[in-house]
Amino acid sequence: MTPRLARLALVLALAVGAAGGACLSAWDVGGPWACSGQACPEGYTCDDGVCCKPGGTPTCPTLPAPNGSCATGEAQVWFEDRDGDGEGNARVSAVLCNAPLKGGWVLKGTDCDDADLSINSAATEACNGRDDNCDGVIDEGLANLRLFFLDSDGDGFGEDGTQLQACAAPPGRVDRGGDCAPFDPSKFPGAIELCNGLDDDCDTVPDTAETAFGDTGAAWPCLTGRPGICADGAFQCVAQGGAVRRQCVATRMPVREECNKVDDDCDGVVDQQPLCGGPVALASVPGTTPTYWAKRLTSTATLNTACQKGTAGVAEPATATTWTGQGAGFHVWAVEVPANAAWDLSAPNAALHLTFTAQTAPLGITGGAWGNRASGGAANPVVYLCGETDGDVIRYVAAAANDLSDNEMSFSSVLPLNGLSGDWITGRGSGFDTHRVRRVEVMLWTQGTDFTVTFAPSTGFSK
Numbered sequence: 063m064t065p066r067l068a069r070l071a072l073v074l075a076l077a078v079g080a081a082g083g084a085c086l087s088a089w090d091v092g093g094p095w096a097c098s099g100q101a102c103p104e105g106y107t108c109d110d111g112v113c114c115k116p117g118g119t120p121t122c123p124t125l126p127a128p129n130g131s132c133a134t135g136e137a138q139v140w141f142e143d144r145d146g147d148g149e150g151n152a153r154v155s156a157v158l159c160n161a162p163l164k165g166g167w168v169l170k171g172t173d174c175d176d177a178d179l180s181i182n183s184a185a186t187e188a189c190n191g192r193d194d195n196c197d198g199v200i201d202e203g204l205a206n207l208r209l210f211f212l213d214s215d216g217d218g219f220g221e222d223g224t225q226l227q228a229c230a231a232p233p234g235r236v237d238r239g240g241d242c243a244p245f246d247p248s249k250f251p252g253a254i255e256l257c258n259g260l261d262d263d264c265d266t267v268p269d270t271a272e273t274a275f276g277d278t279g280a281a282w283p284c285l286t287g288r289p290g291i292c293a294d295g296a297f298q299c300v301a302q303g304g305a306v307r308r309q310c311v312a313t314r315m316p317v318r319e320e321c322n323k324v325d326d327d328c329d330g331v332v333d334q335q336p337l338c339g340g341p342v343a344l345a346s347v348p349g350t351t352p353t354y355w356a357k358r359l360t361s362t363a364t365l366n367t368a369c370q371k372g373t374a375g376v377a378e379p380a381t382a383t384t385w386t387g388q389g390a391g392f393h394v395w396a397v398e399v400p401a402n403a404a405w406d407l408s409a410p411n412a413a414l415h416l417t418f419t420a421q422t423a424p425l426g427i428t429g430g431a432w433g434n435r436a437s438g439g440a441a442n443p444v445v446y447l448c449g450e451t452d453g454d455v456i457r458y459v460a461a462a463a464n465d466l467s468d469n470e471m472s473f474s475s476v477l478p479l480n481g482l483s484g485d486w487i488t489g490r491g492s493g494f495d496t497h498r499v500r501r502v503e504v505m506l507w508t509q510g511t512d513f514t515v516t517f518a519p520s521t522g523f524s525k
Contacts, residue, residue, distance in 0.1 A: 095112045095113045095114075095120065096111055096112060096113075097111060097112060097113045098111075107122070107125070109122040109123055109124055109125045110122075110123040110124050110162040110163050110164055111163065111164055116128060117129070117131075121133060122159075123159075123160060123162070123163070124158040124159055124160050124161070124162050125158065125159065126157065126158070126159050130157075132159030132160075133159070134159055134160065135159075137157045137158060137159050138157070138158065138159075138169060139155050139156070139157055139169070139171070140155065140156055140157075140158045140161055140162075140167040140168065140169060141154065141155045141167065141168055141169070141170065141171035141173075142154040142155070142165065142166065142167055142176065143166035143167060143168045143173065143176065144165075144166065144176045144177060145173070145175075145176050145177055145178060145179045146166055146179065147173065147179050147180075147181075147182045148168060148170065148182070149168065149170050149171070149172045149173035149176075149182040149183060149184075149196075150166075150167065150168045150169075150170060150171045150172075150173055150176065151171065151173055151176035152171035152172070152173070152174075154176075155171060172196055173196065174193055174196035174198075175192070175193075175196075180194070181193070181194050181195075181196065182195075182196060183195055183196045183197070187201060187202060187203060187204065188201075189201055189204050189206075189229040189230050190230050191210070191228045191229070191230035191231050191232035191233070191235070192232060192233070200226065200227070200228045200232055201227070201228040201229045201230070204229050205229065206229045207227040207228060207229050208227065208228065208229065208237055209225040209226070209227060209237065209239075210225060210226060210227075210228050210231050210232055210235035210236060210237055211224050211225050211235060211236055211237070211238065211239040211241075212224035212234060212235055212244075213234060213235060213236045213241070213244075214234075214244045214245055215241075215243075215244060215245050215246060215247040216247055217241065217246075217247040217248075217249075217250045218236055218238065218250065219236065219238050219239065219240055219241035219250040219251055219264075220235060220236045220238060220239045220240075220241055220244075221239065221241050221244035222239045222240060222241075225239065238251075240264055241264065242261055242264035242266075243264070248262065249261070249262050249263075249264060250263075250264060251263060251264045251265070254275075254276030255269070255272050255274065255275050255276060256275055256276055256277050257269055257275045257277055257278050257297070257298075257299035257306060257307070257308040258306070259305055259306045268306075269299050269301075269306040270299075270301045270306055272299065275299050277297065277308060278296065278297040278298050278299050278308060279296055279297070279298070280296050280313075282296060282297040283295070283296055284296060284297055284310035285310070286310055286311070286312045288312060288328055289325050289328055289329070289330040290316075290324065290325025290326060290327070290328040290329070290330070290332075291314045291316070291317070291324060291325065291326055291328060292312045292314060292315070292316060292328035293312075294312070294313050294314065295310040295311050295312045295313055296310070296311065296313050297309065297310055297311070298311045316328040316329075318337075318404075318406070318497070318498075319333065319334060319337050319338050319406065320333075320338065320406050320408065320497060321333050321338045321339055321406050321407075321408055321409035321412070335348065335349075336348055336349055336350065336405065337349070337403065337404065337405060337406055338405075338406045338409075339405070339406065339407065339409060339412060339523055339524070340405040340406075340407055340412070340414075340499070340522070340523030341405075341522050341523060342522045342523060342524065343519055343520070343521065343522040344382070344397045344502065344517065344521050344522045344523075345382040345383050345517065345519065345521070345522075346382070347397075347399065349403075350399045350400055350403045351400065352382075352397050352398060352399050352400075353397070353398045353399075353400075354380050354381055354382050354395075354396070354397055354398075355377070355380055355395075355396055355398070356377070356378040356379070356380035356385045356386075356387070356393065356394060356395040356396070357375035357376055357377050357378055357393070357394055358375055358376045358378055358387065358388060358389055358391055358392070358393050359373055359374070359375045359391060359392040359393070359394060360373075360374045360375050360376065361373050361374045361375075362392060364452070365392065365444075365505075366457065366489060367455075367491070368452040368453055368455055368491075369446045369448035369452040369453075369454075369455045369501065369503055370394045370396075370446065370452070370503055370505065371396065371398075371448070371452055371501065371503070372452045373452075375394070376388070378393065380395055382397070382517075383516060383517050384514060384515065384516050384517070385514070385515040385517075386512070386513070386514050386515075387506065387508065387512060387513045387514075387515070388512050389508075389510070389512065390508055390509055390510035390511075391507070391508070392440070392505060392506075392507050393505065393506050393507070393508070394503050394504070394505045395503070395504050395515065396501055396502065396503040396504070397501065397502055398448075398500060398501040398502075399500055399501070401500075403500070404497075404498035404499060404500050405498075405499045405500070405523070406496070406497050406498070406499075407447065407479050407480075407496040407497075407499045407523065408480070408495070408496045408497045409480070410480050410481065411478075411480075411481070412478075412479045412480055412496075412523065412524070413476050413477060413478050413479060413523065413524050414445065414476070414477040414479060414502070414522075414523055415476055415477075415520050415521060415522055415523070415524060416443070416445065416473070416474070416475055416476075416477060416504070416521055417473070417474040417475075417517070417518035417520050417521050418472070418473055418474075418515050418516060418517045418518060418521065419471055419472045419473075419515070419516050419518075420471050420472070420473075420513050420514065420515045420516075421471065421513065421514045422471070422508075422511045422512070422513045423511045423512055423513075430470070430509075431508055431509060431510075431511040431513065432466040432470065432506075432507070432508060432509070433507065433508070433509045439507065439509070440507035441459045441460055441507075442460060442466040442473075442506055442507055443460060443466070443473065443504055443505060443506050444457065444458070444459050444460070444489070444504075444505040445457075445458040445477060445502065445503070445504055445505075446458075446491075446501075446502070446503035446504075446505070447479065447496060447499050447501075447502060448499065448500060448501040448502070448503060449494045449495070449498055449499065449500060450498070450500060453492055454492055454494035455491040455492055455494065456479075456488065456491045456492075456493055456494065456496070457488065457489035457491040458477055458479075458486050458487070458488060458489065459486065459487050459488075459489045460475070460485065460486060461483075461484065461485055461486055461487050462485065466506075474518075479496065480496070
């Protein structure tokens with residue numbers, strides 16, 4: 063019925079009522095005054111399915127008059143009973159004259175779960191973590207009660223201080239507490255700690271004191287931008303200015319450069335001279351200021367077992383290229399790098415190029431100035447590689463029987479330092495780690511003449 067027709071019908075009904083002296087009652091729900099929502103003529107309201115006027119005519123089925131009165135007596139508070147168990151929801155109520163025909167409404171508002179027919183004030187409490195009898199207590203009077211915590215974020219851990227007793231988990235509750243962030247599901251006891259300045263695993267320890275993180279370490283590699291072995295890194299949690307940041311930190315620090323085709327000291331240069339492989343010229347050692355010295359030995363006790371720097375002797379003139387020996391016996395010339403430096407001579411093909419010439423005073427000595435090993439003379443020359451101490455030594459001896467024999471004035475040979483050679487044999491020594499060679503000693507033996515040795519520019523190391 064359209065509003066216009068409804069108004070017309072109302073006028074006719076009022077006219078008939080006035081003429082006959084009778085009162086107009088509300089129409090039946092299924093009659094012509096049936097309504098849905100607010101589809102009623104102006105000044106009327108839809109109550110329980112019919113159009114009516116509270117306190118007027120037609121009389122409303124449930125709504126009181128504006129003054130609160132009802133045709134059937136006092137208005138009462140009615141409660142919605144959706145599950146039909148005879149008890150209504152205390153949170154859904156209305157003051158009405160009668161129970162509405164549509165929907166379930168009752169005068170008893172004691173149902174604590176109006177969506178479950180089995181829960182009401184007359185029910186028996188069961189072990190289910192719910193208040194079955196609506197007395198405000200869960201699982202009362204039952205055995206095996208435990209504490210359950212409110213888990214607001216669904217991470218399986220509840221907030222301390224929210225616990226209650228039950229014999230089964232109530233909805234939204236768990237039997238584990240300790241959640242330090244009850245509204246953040248990513249933070250709970252045992253969670254993976256992240257480098258974010260927060261306590262993700264609820265152990266009360268901030269990032270600055272943690273040792274392992276889920277977003278740092280070897281599982282999160284990175285590149286530092288530095289050369290050599292310092293290029294590879296891993297993310298670490300680093301404290302900065304009161305906060306923490308995830309930074310790419312090198313997993314290896316610079317170390318001594320070695321002859322391994324790797325930039326060990328992270329300076330952008332691979333196997334650089336002079337440290338790696340030694341200097342190509344002993345007379346010119348770039349990057350260091352070496353010391354050159356010489357002496358005639360006065361003791362032969364350690365000739366075969368140690369380097370000769372610590373052996374007693376008489377100092378002789380020596381430079382980077384020349385050496386003047388004085389008198390018969392054993393003479394030693396040496397080049398030594400400072401204490402903070404060393405040569406890495408560990409490469410398999412490392413070698414010493416030893417070339418020199420000598421001038422001696424003419425003497426009528428059998429076998430010449432240098433003597434002859436076959437007739438009782440000593441081996442010439444002998445080379446020592448020395449480490450930090452005289453005991454750190456590898457000793458090399460020329461293999462030829464007539465080395466520098468008679469009055470021979472020159473010598474040139476390539477000495478392999480880490481392999482076999484037909485011209486040299488390795489004498490007794492400690493066989494120390496040749497990654498750190500600090501000194502080279504060259505020893506000669508004469509029968510009694512003075513001499514001057516001049517080292518060629520080619521005397522030095524090669525890889």
